[in-house]
Amino acid sequence: MIRRLSLMALAIGLAAAAPAQVTGPARVVDGDTFSVGAESVRLWGVDAPEGRQVCQNDQGQAYACGDVARDQLVGLIGGRSVRCEVRDRDPYGRAVARCLAGSTDLGEAMVRAGWAVDYAQFSRGAYASAQAEARRDRRGIWTGRFDTPSTWRAEARQARPAPAAPPQSGCAIKGNINAKGRRIFHVPGQEDYAATRIDTSKGERWFCSAAEAQAAGWVAAAR
Numbered sequence: 168m169i170r171r172l173s174l175m176a177l178a179i180g181l182a183a184a185a186p187a188q189v190t191g192p193a194r195v196v197d198g199d200t201f202s203v204g205a206e207s208v209r210l211w212g213v214d215a216p217e218g219r220q221v222c223q224n225d226q227g228q229a230y231a232c233g234d235v236a237r238d239q240l241v242g243l244i245g246g247r248s249v250r251c252e253v254r255d256r257d258p259y260g261r262a263v264a265r266c267l268a269g270s271t272d273l274g275e276a277m278v279r280a281g282w283a284v285d286y287a288q289f290s291r292g293a294y295a296s297a298q299a300e301a302r303r304d305r306r307g308i309w310t311g312r313f314d315t316p317s318t319w320r321a322e323a324r325q326a327r328p329a330p331a332a333p334p335q336s337g338c339a340i341k342g343n344i345n346a347k348g349r350r351i352f353h354v355p356g357q358e359d360y361a362a363t364r365i366d367t368s369k370g371e372r373w374f375c376s377a378a379e380a381q382a383a384g385w386v387a388a389a390r
Contacts, residue, residue, distance in 0.1 A: 189251040189262055193244050196389040198236025198283055199274075200261070203249060207261040207389060211254050212290030213274040214316045215240070215283035218345070219323075222313035225305075231346065232308055236282040239307075243276050244268045259358045263289075281307020284315055323362065338375035341365050342385050352380040353388045 189208060193201040198215025201208055215236040216222065222232035251264035266273045277283035278294040281301035285294040302309045314322070333339045341353045341363045352374060353360045365371045374380040377387065 187253040187262070189249075189253060189264060189266075191248055192246075193249045193268075194389070195237055195241045195244065197233060198240050198277060200389070201240070201244075201249075202389050203251070207259075208249075208251055208266065209257055209261045209263050210274045210277070210283075211263050211265045212286050212293050213278055213283040214286040215277060216308065216313070216316055217319055217323075220314075220316065220319050222308050222311060224311040227311070232282075232313060234346070235307075236277070239280055239282040240273065240277060243271060243273055243280075249273070279306075281305075281309045284308075286317075333373045335373075335375075338373050340374040340377065340380055342372045342374055342380055342383070344369060344371050350383075350385040351388045352377065352385040357388055359388060 189203050189206050191203045193203050193208075195201045196207075197218045199210040199213055216233040218233045218237065220231075220233040221229045224230055245268065247268045249266050249268050251262065251266040253262045253264045255263040257263050274283070274290075275294055275297050278285055279297040279301055281304075285292065285298040287295065301307060339355050341360065343351050343353060343363050343365065345351060353363050354377065365373060372383075374383070374385070381387075
C-alpha cells in the first residue's frame with residue numbers, strides 16, 4: 168500500500184511538473200512574439216528585431232528589419248497551428264515557449280534564416296550553431312549592419328523624450344498609428360505602452376476606454 172501511494176504521489180508530481188502546452192492558430196505580432204487565442208507567446212531563446220527597429224543592408228541603406236522579421240515568422244508558420252512547450256513566464260506575463268509549426272522549430276528557423284539572434288543569456292547557446300551558419304552565409308540581418316535587439320531597446324529607452332500627459336484624467340489609453348498605417352491602442356501596463364508616443368498632428372489620439380478606441384477603429388495591441 169505504501170509503495171502504491173508513493174507511486175501515485177510521484178505520478179502526480181511529474182504531472183504537475185510537466186510543461187504547459189499552448190496550441191492553436193497564431194497571430195504574429197513581431198519576429199519573436201505571437202498570440203494563440205488569449206495567450207501571448209514569446210519564443211524561447213531568441214531575440215528578433217523590434218517592430219520599430221531599423222537596420223542597414225549591404226549597400227548601407229536603411230530598412231525596417233523589424234517588419235521583415237515579423238513577415239519571416241508569418242511565413243514560417245504558414246497558417247499552420249503552432250505547438251508550444253511553455254518554459255517560463257516573462258515579467259509581462261507572456262508564455263516563454265519553444266514552439267513548433269509542423270516539425271519546424273520556429274526559434275531555430277528564425278535564427279538560421281538570420282532574422283533573430285540566439286538569446287544566449289536565456290538559451291545557453293541552444294541556437295549558437297544556427298546563428299554561426301546565418302552569420303557565415305550573411306543571411307537576413309547579417310547581410311549588413313544592425314544593433315542587437317537588446318542593444319536597440321536599451322538605446323531607445325535612453326533616447327526617448329519625456330512622455331506627453333493625457334489631455335484629461337482617466338483617458339490614458341494611447342491610440343497609435345504605426346508605419347503601415349495600422350491603428351493600435353495601448354493600455355497602461357502593456358510592454359510597449361511606455362515607449363509609445365502620441366502625435367495628435369498625425370491623427371493619433373488618446374482614449375478613455377478600450378470600447379471607445381475600438382468604436383473609433385483602433386485594435387488592441389497584443390502586448
